[in-house]
Amino acid sequence: MNRGSEPTLLELSVPGRQAWSLQRNELPDRPIESCIPPEHLADHRPRLPEVSERDLVGHFTRLSHRQYSVDLGSYPLGSCTMKYNPKFADEVAALRGLADVHPAAPEQAIQGWLALVCDLEKALCSLVGMAGATFQPAAGAAGELTGLLMVRAFHAAGEARSRGGAAGGGAAGRGGGSGHASSGRTKVIIPDSAHGTNPASVTLAGYEAVTVPSDTRGCVDLAALREAIAGDVAAVMLTNPNTLGLFEEDIAEIARLAHNRGALLYYDGANLNAILGMVRPGDMGFDVVHLNLHKTFATPHGGGGPGSGPVLVSERLLDFLPGPRPALMGDGERYGWMVPERSIGRMHSWHGNALVVARALAYVLYNGSAGLRKVSNLAVLNANWIRKRLESSYQVPFDRPCMHEVVISAEKLKSDRGLSALDVAKRLLEEGFHAPTIYFPLIVREALMIEPTETESLQTLQALAEALERIASGTVERDAKPAPRTTPVGRVDEARAARRLEITG
Amino acid sequence: MNRGSEPTLLELSVPGRQAWSLQRNELPDRPIESCIPPEHLADHRPRLPEVSERDLVGHFTRLSHRQYSVDLGSYPLGSCTMKYNPKFADEVAALRGLADVHPAAPEQAIQGWLALVCDLEKALCSLVGMAGATFQPAAGAAGELTGLLMVRAFHAAGEARSRGGAAGGGAAGRGGGSGHASSGRTKVIIPDSAHGTNPASVTLAGYEAVTVPSDTRGCVDLAALREAIAGDVAAVMLTNPNTLGLFEEDIAEIARLAHNRGALLYYDGANLNAILGMVRPGDMGFDVVHLNLHKTFATPHGGGGPGSGPVLVSERLLDFLPGPRPALMGDGERYGWMVPERSIGRMHSWHGNALVVARALAYVLYNGSAGLRKVSNLAVLNANWIRKRLESSYQVPFDRPCMHEVVISAEKLKSDRGLSALDVAKRLLEEGFHAPTIYFPLIVREALMIEPTETESLQTLQALAEALERIASGTVERDAKPAPRTTPVGRVDEARAARRLEITG
Amino acid sequence: MLSFLGLRTLEELYSAIPEALRLGAELELLDGLPAEGLSETEVMAWMDGYARANIPVGRSSVCFAGGGAYDRGAPSATRSLAQRSEFVTSYTPYQPEVAQGVLQALFEYQTTVTALTGLDISNASLYDGASALVEAIRLAVAVTGRTAVLCSQGVHPAWRDVACTALPAASISLEMLPLRDGATAWPTGYGDAGGVPGERPGAIVVSYPNYLGCLEDIAAARRLADETLAILIVCFDPVAMGILRSPGSWGADVAVGEGQPLGMPLSFGGPYLGLFATRMDLARKLPGRLVGKTEDIDGRPAFVMTLRAREQDIRRERATSNVCTNQTLMAITAAIQLGWLGPGGLAEIARRSAVAAHYCRDELCALDGVRPLVGAPFFDEFAITLPIPAQIVIDRMLEEGYLAGIQVPPELNTGSDKGLLIAVTERRTLAEIDGFVAALAKVIC
Amino acid sequence: MLSFLGLRTLEELYSAIPEALRLGAELELLDGLPAEGLSETEVMAWMDGYARANIPVGRSSVCFAGGGAYDRGAPSATRSLAQRSEFVTSYTPYQPEVAQGVLQALFEYQTTVTALTGLDISNASLYDGASALVEAIRLAVAVTGRTAVLCSQGVHPAWRDVACTALPAASISLEMLPLRDGATAWPTGYGDAGGVPGERPGAIVVSYPNYLGCLEDIAAARRLADETLAILIVCFDPVAMGILRSPGSWGADVAVGEGQPLGMPLSFGGPYLGLFATRMDLARKLPGRLVGKTEDIDGRPAFVMTLRAREQDIRRERATSNVCTNQTLMAITAAIQLGWLGPGGLAEIARRSAVAAHYCRDELCALDGVRPLVGAPFFDEFAITLPIPAQIVIDRMLEEGYLAGIQVPPELNTGSDKGLLIAVTERRTLAEIDGFVAALAKVIC
Ligand SMILES: Cc1ncc(COP(=O)(O)O)c(C=O)c1O
Numbered sequence A, B: 001m002n003r004g005s006e007p008t009l010l011e012l013s014v015p016g017r018q019a020w021s022l023q024r025n026e027l028p029d030r031p032i033e034s035c036i037p038p039e040h041l042a043d044h045r046p047r048l049p050e051v052s053e054r055d056l057v058g059h060f061t062r063l064s065h066r067q068y069s070v071d072l073g074s075y076p077l078g079s080c081t082m083k084y085n086p087k088f089a090d091e092v093a094a095l096r097g098l099a100d101v102h103p104a105a106p107e108q109a110i111q112g113w114l115a116l117v118c119d120l121e122k123a124l125c126s127l128v129g130m131a132g133a134t135f136q137p138a139a140g141a142a143g144e145l146t147g148l149l150m151v152r153a154f155h156a157a158g159e160a161r162s163r164g165g166a167a168g169g170g171a172a173g174r175g176g177g178s179g180h181a182s183s184g185r186t187k188v189i190i191p192d193s194a195h196g197t198n199p200a201s202v203t204l205a206g207y208e209a210v211t212v213p214s215d216t217r218g219c220v221d222l223a224a225l226r227e228a229i230a231g232d233v234a235a236v237m238l239t240n241p242n243t244l245g246l247f248e249e250d251i252a253e254i255a256r257l258a259h260n261r262g263a264l265l266y267y268d269g270a271n272l273n274a275i276l277g278m279v280r281p282g283d284m285g286f287d288v289v290h291l292n293l294h295k296t297f298a299t300p301h302g303g304g305g306p307g308s309g310p311v312l313v314s315e316r317l318l319d320f321l322p323g324p325r326p327a328l329m330g331d332g333e334r335y336g337w338m339v340p341e342r343s344i345g346r347m348h349s350w351h352g353n354a355l356v357v358a359r360a361l362a363y364v365l366y367n368g369s370a371g372l373r374k375v376s377n378l379a380v381l382n383a384n385w386i387r388k389r390l391e392s393s394y395q396v397p398f399d400r401p402c403m404h405e406v407v408i409s410a411e412k413l414k415s416d417r418g419l420s421a422l423d424v425a426k427r428l429l430e431e432g433f434h435a436p437t438i439y440f441p442l443i444v445r446e447a448l449m450i451e452p453t454e455t456e457s458l459q460t461l462q463a464l465a466e467a468l469e470r471i472a473s474g475t476v477e478r479d480a481k482p483a484p485r486t487t488p489v490g491r492v493d494e495a496r497a498a499r500r501l502e503i504t505g
Numbered sequence C, D: 001m002l003s004f005l006g007l008r009t010l011e012e013l014y015s016a017i018p019e020a021l022r023l024g025a026e027l028e029l030l031d032g033l034p035a036e037g038l039s040e041t042e043v044m045a046w047m048d049g050y051a052r053a054n055i056p057v058g059r060s061s062v063c064f065a066g067g068g069a070y071d072r073g074a075p076s077a078t079r080s081l082a083q084r085s086e087f088v089t090s091y092t093p094y095q096p097e098v099a100q101g102v103l104q105a106l107f108e109y110q111t112t113v114t115a116l117t118g119l120d121i122s123n124a125s126l127y128d129g130a131s132a133l134v135e136a137i138r139l140a141v142a143v144t145g146r147t148a149v150l151c152s153q154g155v156h157p158a159w160r161d162v163a164c165t166a167l168p169a170a171s172i173s174l175e176m177l178p179l180r181d182g183a184t185a186w187p188t189g190y191g192d193a194g195g196v197p198g199e200r201p202g203a204i205v206v207s208y209p210n211y212l213g214c215l216e217d218i219a220a221a222r223r224l225a226d227e228t229l230a231i232l233i234v235c236f237d238p239v240a241m242g243i244l245r246s247p248g249s250w251g252a253d254v255a256v257g258e259g260q261p262l263g264m265p266l267s268f269g270g271p272y273l274g275l276f277a278t279r280m281d282l283a284r285k286l287p288g289r290l291v292g293k294t295e296d297i298d299g300r301p302a303f304v305m306t307l308r309a310r311e312q313d314i315r316r317e318r319a320t321s322n323v324c325t326n327q328t329l330m331a332i333t334a335a336i337q338l339g340w341l342g343p344g345g346l347a348e349i350a351r352r353s354a355v356a357a358h359y360c361r362d363e364l365c366a367l368d369g370v371r372p373l374v375g376a377p378f379f380d381e382f383a384i385t386l387p388i389p390a391q392i393v394i395d396r397m398l399e400e401g402y403l404a405g406i407q408v409p410p411e412l413n414t415g416s417d418k419g420l421l422i423a424v425t426e427r428r429t430l431a432e433i434d435g436f437v438a439a440l441a442k443v444i445c
C-alpha cells in the first residue's frame, strides 16, 4: 500500500479549475432572482474543492491505495464476517432496471422490485424459520430497534386485549410513549457478551437493559437468567452462536423460560453465517430475527456501509411489521404495497437499502440451500482449524469447538512478554493481514476475535496462523518504534485526535 | 504501492479448487469420444492454475497494487502521451450495443458500428487534412506498415501506368514481391531521431531505410536530405513535431523536395497531440498519416495495448486503402462494406480494434474542435514550462521553444556528479512519479524525454520539477544501494533475466 | 483439515447443537431454485428478469418525480472511483493504519457537508434523511432535556412517519405544525393566545425547501427556537445549497438531509445517505461515526475515528444512538461527486433546476384546469392542482413515457387527491419539459 | 504559466510553425458537433445512438456465428479485475520497479499460453490471430532463410488475406493448399510427382481446428515439414485445447491463435489477442515483448521485459518485427479468465461446445435439404449446405432472432454460395439450439 501522504482534495483545489460539464438543456435563460426571492439566495458559494477530473481521479485512486480490503487479503475481523463477495453482485446492483427505479414510481413501474423483495423474503423466512419480513432497516442496529419496537407493540396490543380495550389499529402499533407502562414489561435481558448495539437499541426502544453474565462454558448463565426473568421482561435478546463463537446449547431451555414468562426471544442474526441450513432460529424458539445481509449475504461492507438489516418475525408478530410492504395482490398476478393492520409504522425514508437486498437475493440464488449450508460448514471448519492451530501459542478461554469464529486471548503473552492484544493486532497489519477484532467481547481479557470466514483457503489460514505464531514468539522492546511500521501511516495518535478535534479541512 | 512479493497464480494453485461455474444447458449428455476421434483428444489437461474466485481476485488485486499508472500519478513518459483519459470512455466501450456485436454479423445488424467508424473517419480526416482512412491497423507500428504498403502499391501502380501496363486491380494493389523492383523506388528516408518502429516498418515493407542526420537545431538536416533524395526514394517518413519535441520548420521545403522527386511524404502521427487544430499534416504536404489513437485520442494504454493505428491518406491514395471498409451506400441511408478498387488487402483479422475506435470518437465528441485545440495548447504550454524550469538544473540541448515534449540531458550531471539518465529515472520513481523516457531519441546523450501532457496541473508540474531538481542536486554514492528503494521491488537485475531465461512458471 | 481437528465429518463440527434442533431435510428456498444453486450466468438472467419487470427512469420514462429522491446525473468518474474495491470491500476503519483511504475520504466528506450546511461538524453519515432526522431529535432531547418536538408538516411525510415510529418509545412526542399556502404557520408568541399550548419544545423541525418544494421562513423558525430555547433542526436539500442560504446561515443548530442527489442512483430508495451536521459545541452528542485528523508516530498527517466514547460499542445502554454500520460508501460517493461538481457545478445544477422548474410550472399552469397548489416561492419542485385525481394522471402519464410526479398527500392538500408534486432537475431538457406539458394536457382532458 | 515563459498568448508557443501553414478557421469535425464539444451526458447519448443501431448478440440475436470470433462467457470477476485502472492506465512496463503488476500478469499469461500450446515459450501478445500468423511466417523465413510458404486453405481466410497483404513486400510468397472434404490435401512426397513443385518451403501453415471447424491431420503436416525442413506453424483455438491435443504435442514449431474466446467480448472484431508460442531454441527470434523472471537487488523475485535486443527500438531496421504496442490488457484478461476456468473449466467448456455442436449438426442435417458440407471430424464449428444461398438464410434468421452463422467463402465450397458455417459454444442451451433448428427449417422452405 501507498506510504507517504496524500493532501486533501481541498488542498489540491485551485480556484477556477473544473471537472464538471453539463448537457445543453436549451431552456430559455432567466435570472435566478426572478425565480427565487433574493433573501433566500446565498451570498457566497459553499467552499468545495475546485479540481480537474484528472486531479479528482488521481486523488481518490491514491487514497484507495492507502486502504486495506477483503479483495487485497484476509480480513479475519471477528463478528464482521468479512468474506469475499462474488463480483457478479456488483453487476446485479448496477442493472439499470434495478438501479434507475424511482422509489415512488407507481406500482406498474416497479413490479420487478416488488417481486424481488417478496422472493428474498420467502427465501430468508425459509432459511431462518420465520413467517414474514421487513427490509426497511438499513443495518443491523436499525433492525434491532425495529424488532424491539415490534416487541413493544406486541406487548402493548396484548395488554390492551387482555384489558378488553380496543386492540389493533395504529395506536397499539405505534406503541406510544406509555406503551410499556401499560404492558408492565420494562426490561430486555441481554448477555454480557452482547454486541454494543444490543443494549443501545434496547434503551432507544424505551426498555431497560438487564445484563446476565456468561458462565464458564462461555454461554448464558442459566441460573442467572432464571433469576432475571420475570413478568417485567419484554424480551430476551441473544445471538446464537454468541459473540464468543459458541453455540448456546441451552437455547431450548432459554426459550422455554422466556416464553413461560410471556417474554419474546429476539435473535441478533449477525452470526448467522455459522448455521445456514444447519439449524434455524425459528426452530430454536426465536420470535424475532434481524439479519445483517452485509455480513452473511455477501454485500461487501463498503468501508462501513451500506448494510441491510431485515427483520423477520414469526406468525404472531406479522401484523406489526413496518409498512408499506410489498405483497402479491389478491389476484396472484400483480404485486402491490400493503400496510399491516397494526404496523409500527415506517423505519426508512423509502423501502430500505434496496440494492443491497438485490445483492443478497443474487447470493442466495448462486448458492442454493445446499451451497449455503456449505458456506456455514466451511466457515466453522476454518474457525476450528485456526482455534486448534493457535491453541499452543495463545490462550483459548473456552475449551470446546467453536462455530464460525474463535476468541483467543493474549493475556498470557501480555504478562510474559509484554505483548497486548493491540500489539498483536498492529503487528499483524505489518504482516499483510487485517487484524482480528480486539477487546471484544468485553468478558475476555486481551481478546482477539478471529473470524476467518469460509472464503479463505487453507493456505491463507496457514499463512495467517504462521504470522500470529511469529508475533507470539516476539516481545515488545521498550524503545523500539511500535508496530505497524510498513503501513501507509505508522501507529496513529488517537488521543491527539480527540484532544485537538480537527474534523474538517 | 505494495512491497513484498506476490506468488504466481500457479504457485497459489491447489488441485481440485475451482472458481468456474457454468449454466445448465440441458443438452443430452454424450461421451466426447462419440464426437471427436480419440487420436485428437489430449491425454492430459493443460497445466492451468486451480484457484477459487476469491484467490483469483485477491491475486490480481494485489498485483494491481504493484503497478504504477496514470490514475495514480504523473507519467511524463516522452513520446507516449500518457494523459489522463476521461472515464466515460470506459462506459462507451462497455455499451452492450457496441461490445456484443459479432464482427461477421450481416450489415443490417451493424449499422451503428459502420456509422461510427465513418463518423470518426470524417472527423479525423478533417483534423489532419486527409481524404480517407482505414481503421484496421491495431497500433502505430501496424499503421506504419500499412501506410508503407500503400506507398508501395501507389508507386507500383504509377509505374504500371507509366509503362502503359494494365494498372488497377488486385495485382497492383497487392504490391507483390517485385513491386519496388518495377517501380525502381527502393528506399525510404527517415531522420536519425526516428522512433524504432519507423525503420523496422520500412524494412518489413521491403524498403531500405536511409537515415538522414539532424542538424544543430534538432531538425532534419536539409542539405543531407537534399543529397539523399533521389529517384529511388519511395517516401520520406517524418513525425512533426519530431521526437525531440521540435517542429520541423522546413516542412514545406521538405515536402517540395520529396514531391519533386516523386516520393511521398509519410507522417508518423504519434506526436499529433502537439498540433491539434493548429496545423494539419495534410497542409504541411503529407500524403499518408498514421495516428496513435491510444496516444492523442485518449485510450488508456492498458499496460502496453490495445492501441489503434488508423492510416489516413490523401485523395490520390484513397484507392489503395485496405478493405473491406465501411461506407455510406449509394442510397445515402444505409451503411455497408466496400473494397477499394486497388486495395492492398486486409491488415487485420476483422476491422481493427473497434472498441478503441469508439473511445476515440467519444473523445472527439467530448472536446470538439476548439477543445482539441486547447488540448494541444495546454500540452505545449506544460512542456515549455517544464523546459524553462529545468533549464538551470539539466541541459536543454536545443535552445528553442519545444512543442508537447522536451528532451533534456543528464550529460553534465553524469560527468559532474555521476548521475546518469538512468539514475535520475530510478530516483524519480522513488519520488512517486513515473520516469521520463530515457536514452531516446538516440541522438541526445543521457536523454530524458519529458512529455507532461495537458492533463497535468501546474501543481503537479511543480512537484515533478522539484523532484527532478532535488535529484539533480544529489550525487551517486559508490556503495549506496541504488534507487529505487521504496518501490514494490528494488532495482531489477535485467541482465540476469536475459542470461537465465525464465519465461514461464 | 478435518483430520487435523480429529474429526471425520463436517457434521461433527456441530456437535454443540442439540440433535432435536438440527435441520433434517433440504430447505426449499424459492420455486425453481435447485439446492445446489445457480451459475453466475443463470443468476444474472434471473435477476435481469426482475429488472425487466420494472420501468426505470430514462428513455422509457422521463422522470419528473422527486419527493426526496431525484433523477440527477453522476459522471462515470464518480461511479468508477466509488466502485474501487478497496473502498467497496473494506470494513469500518477500526485499524486506522491500514484504512487511511476510507478515513481520509470520510474526513473530506465531513468537510463538504459542513461547507454545504454552514455548520461546524458533520458525522461520517447516517442511513438516510429520515434516520438523520430521528438522530437530530434525539440529540435535541438529550441537549435540552425536553421531549416535546414541534415539527413542520412541510417535513417529508415519510421522515415524519419514521420519527413517529421510532421516538415515542423513548417518550418523545411530536406535534405537527400545519402549512398555510405552502409554508409553515409558525406560532408567533410561544405560549401566547396565538401560539401552541403547553410544554416547551426541545426541538423545532423545519424543511428547506419543504416537501412541496417551498422556501420556508427559517428566520421565523429561528425566532421561535430562541423564544423557547429549543434546538432548531433544518432539513435541507444538498443540491439547493448551490444557490440557497445554508441552514447554518439561517441559524440552524442541526442540519439533516438526504444525500442521494449527490451521485447516487435512484435505487428504488436505497442505499441513500443521511447527512447530519451540527454546531461544534454539540460535538460530544453527535450520533454516528466521526473522523478526525491527527498524526502518526512520525508526525505525518493521519486520520482516525474519534470521540469514539459516544458510540454504542463503548457506551452501550447509555448511548444516545445505536448506529454502527452506516452508509460509508455513499458518503465517499458524495465526496467524490462534490469534488467533481465543485462550487461552480453545484451552483449551476441548482440554478438550472430552479430555472427549469419555474419554466415547467408556468407552462403547466397555462393549461386549462391546472393551477399552482400553493403560492409560496419554491426551488425546483412544486405542486399543482389537477382537474382529476393525481393517481390517474400518474398512471396515464406512465403510458406516455413520463414519471409524472407524486401525489401530494391529502393531509397536505385539505384532503384532496388532486395535487401532484413535480420535480424538475438539471437533467430535464426543454424538449422533455415541453413534451411533458403536452402529454399532461392530453391526459387530463 | 505564460508569464513564466515570457509569453502573452498561447499562440506564441507555436512561433516555430510557419504562418502559412497554420489553421485559420475552426474545423468542422462532424455535423452537429459544436466547436466546444459536448458534455459527458451528451457524448454518452450520442454513442448510445450507434449502439442502438446495432443488433448485439444476446436476447435480440442468439449467436451461432463463429469464424474466429466466439460468443463465450466471461464472469464478472474477469471483467472487474481486468478493468482495474492500474492495468488500464499504465504504459508498456519500461520501468520494472513500478510495473510488477503488469509484468507478473504477463508472465502468468505467457505461462498459460505455453500450457495451452504445449510449447516452451510465449510472447506477451500480438494484435490478433492474423498478425500472429504473419509474425510466425516471418520467424520461419528468418530461421530457414527460405521465403516460400505452404499454407492450408483451411486457415482463416482473413488471416491468409493479411499474410498475402503484408508479406510479399518482404519477398515472401504464399502458396495455398486446397481442402479435400474439409481437410488439407497434403502432398505426400515433396518435390515428387504427387507433391508440390519447385521451391522448398520455409513454413507450412495449418489450422487446428480449421476454418470449417474440422480437425486436420497435423501428423501429416509434421511429416511434410520434416521432409522439407520447414517450420510447422499450427493455428489453434485456445478453447479447443481444453480437450484436443496441443500443437506442441503434434510437433508444431510455432503455434498461433486468436485469444478472443478467453474472456474478450465480440467487440465487433477488436481488441482481440494474438497468441504466439514457439520452441525455446527459437527464443531469440521471437517477435514482440517477452517478460522474464529475475531478482531485484535484494534477491526478491521480480519480473522484467527481457531479450529486448530483438525489438524494433534497439534493432531498428534490422528487426524482424515492428511490434511495439501490443494487446497487453487483453493478455491480462486472458490470464485472469484462464485462472477462473482452470483446467477443469476449460475442459468443460470445450466438451460442452463440442457436444452441443454435434447435437446441433445432427438436428440440422435431419432437415430436408440440409446436409453436412464436409465429412471430416470437427470440434464445435461445422459447415452445412443449404438449399438456398446462405446470405438469404442469414438475413431471414436475423429476423427470427438468430445470428445464423457465416457464409462459407465460395473458394472453400467449389464456388457455391450455399454453405453456412455454424459455431455452437458452451453458452448455447438445448432450447436455443432447438429454436434455431426450427427457425432454420422455417426460413429455408
Ligand atoms: C453481533 C452483532 N450485532 C449487531 C451488529 C450491528 O449491525 P450493524 O453494524 O449492521 O448495525 C453487529 C455488527 O457490527 C454485530 O456484530
Ligand SMILES: Cc1ncc(COP(=O)(O)O)c(C=O)c1O
Pocket: B079, B080, B139, B140, B141, B142, B195, B197, B198, B239, B243, B268, B270, B271, B292, B307, B308, B309, D323, D324, D325
Ligand atoms: C514516434 C512514435 N512512432 C511510432 C510509435 C509506434 O506506435 P505503437 O506503439 O502504437 O505501435 C510510437 C509509440 O510507441 C512513437 O512514439
